[in-house]
Amino acid sequence: MPSYVAFLGHQPHISIAELAAVVPGFTLQKRVEKKVAIFESPEPLKPEILSTLGGTVVLAEKLSDSVLDISNLPKVLVQALEKTRGRKVTFGLRTVGLPPKTIRNLYRKCKDTLRHEGRANRYVGTDRKPAATVLLHDAGLLDGSHGCELTIIAGEELFWVGRTIAAQDVDSYTKRDMEKPVRDTTVGLLPPKLAQIMLNFGLWLARENGCKGAFKKTPQLLVLDPFCGTGVIPMEALLRGWPVLASDKVMKGVNGCSKNLDWLRKEEKIAKKDVPSAVWKQDALKPFELKNPPDAIVTETSLGTPLKERPTQKDAMKEKTENEALQEGFLRNIAATLPGIPIVCTWPVWRTKAKP
Numbered sequence: 001m002p003s004y005v006a007f008l009g010h011q012p013h014i015s016i017a018e019l020a021a022v023v024p025g026f027t028l029q030k031r032v033e034k035k036v037a038i039f040e041s042p043e044p045l046k047p048e049i050l051s052t053l054g055g056t057v058v059l060a061e062k063l064s065d066s067v068l069d070i071s072n073l074p075k076v077l078v079q080a081l082e083k084t085r086g087r088k089v090t091f092g093l094r095t096v097g098l099p100p101k102t103i104r105n106l107y108r109k110c111k112d113t114l115r116h117e118g119r120a121n122r123y124v125g126t127d128r129k130p131a132a133t134v135l136l137h138d139a140g141l142l143d144g145s146h147g148c149e150l151t152i153i154a155g156e157e158l159f160w161v162g163r164t165i166a167a168q169d170v171d172s173y174t175k176r177d178m179e180k181p182v183r184d185t186t187v188g189l190l191p192p193k194l195a196q197i198m199l200n201f202g203l204w205l206a207r208e209n210g211c212k213g214a215f216k217k218t219p220q221l222l223v224l225d226p227f228c229g230t231g232v233i234p235m236e237a238l239l240r241g242w243p244v245l246a247s248d249k250v251m252k253g254v255n256g257c258s259k260n261l262d263w264l265r266k267e268e269k270i271a272k273k274d275v276p277s278a279v280w281k282q283d284a285l286k287p288f289e290l291k292n293p294p295d296a297i298v299t300e301t302s303l304g305t306p307l308k309e310r311p312t313q314k315d316a317m318k319e320k321t322e323n324e325a326l327q328e329g330f331l332r333n334i335a336a337t338l339p340g341i342p343i344v345c346t347w348p349v350w351r352t353k354a355k356p
Contacts, residue, residue, distance in 0.1 A: 004040070050166035100127040223244055224296075294341055
């Protein structure tokens with residue numbers, strides 16, 4: 001089976017759960033360090049899959065089982081660059097388990113070998129840190145147009161060599177997080193990456209629930225976000241080509257979500273006739289009367305009162321009690337009016353002045 005390495009995000013356990021939810025036939029082979037996982041899939045993965053994964057930073061695909069030790073790597077690099085046009089190429093090394101001195105010697109040998117093959121070359125990264133993901137995109141190392149990056153994982157009875165095939169597009173995340181027309185720090189700042197993870201959990205739950213659209217080659221879900229705020233989750237769903245239902249109990253949220261969805265449609269050329277959406281005012285504790293029920297509910301529920309500093313223990317308990325009553329009312333409402341619909345949601349926690 002094809003073998004892959006995933007360099008994981010800030011919460012590795014959530015990142016692995018997301019991979020298991022999205023990758024067909026996902027089999028975890030080994031955890032290497034905290035944020036690196038080797039896994040297999042019976043089907044080859046397309047690089048584009050990474051644009052839907054919020055919890056994986058870099059994805060590499062194994063090149064061969066015949067690479068036995070580090071001395072073979074310069075030759076492997078030459079072979080990996082055969083389809084790259086032009087005399088000059090750029091290459092990088094993303095390593096785990098190799099000391100800086102070994103990495104330094106390795107990229108020098110790679111440079112010498114390429115030069116001997118008649119190819120001028122440039123190395124990106126250092127002996128202590130691989131190239132930033134932005135550089136992988138800019139230098140053309142992911143699509144092979146100007147070079148490639150080898151990924152090497154070394155350990156006890158382990159020598160895995162692959163090619164980096166995808167990396168998170170930081171500029172794209174920054175654009176839709178910071179440049180959207182409406183941002184409101186008082187109702188939460190759910191990162192787009194976490195929204196992606198939650199949507200992928202929703203996809204897995206929809207499959208478990210027998211949703212036909214979730215089993216398509218290009219999955220499609222009808223997603224409801226009943227606490228939409230400025231629309232982070234609806235925006236990420238729209239990017240997936242998933243129809244969106246979004247509601248909020250205050251018009252400020254409804255208007256903000258609507259403006260952000262309109263902006264995203266213009267930026268990404270997503271026509272409403274192709275991917276419909278609806279945004280309306282509704283209290284999430286009131287019955288939902290929908291013509292077509294959603295396949296999944298994905299939402300960041302209420303975070304409670306906006307705070308400028310950490311609350312006291314007494315204030316935190318008051319917030320917690322009020323918020324739990326709201327969460328209970330929301331869940332009871334969904335159970336009564338949208339029974340059987342899977343839910344992926346976040347709940348707040350409070351850090352008090354007395355605790356770190």
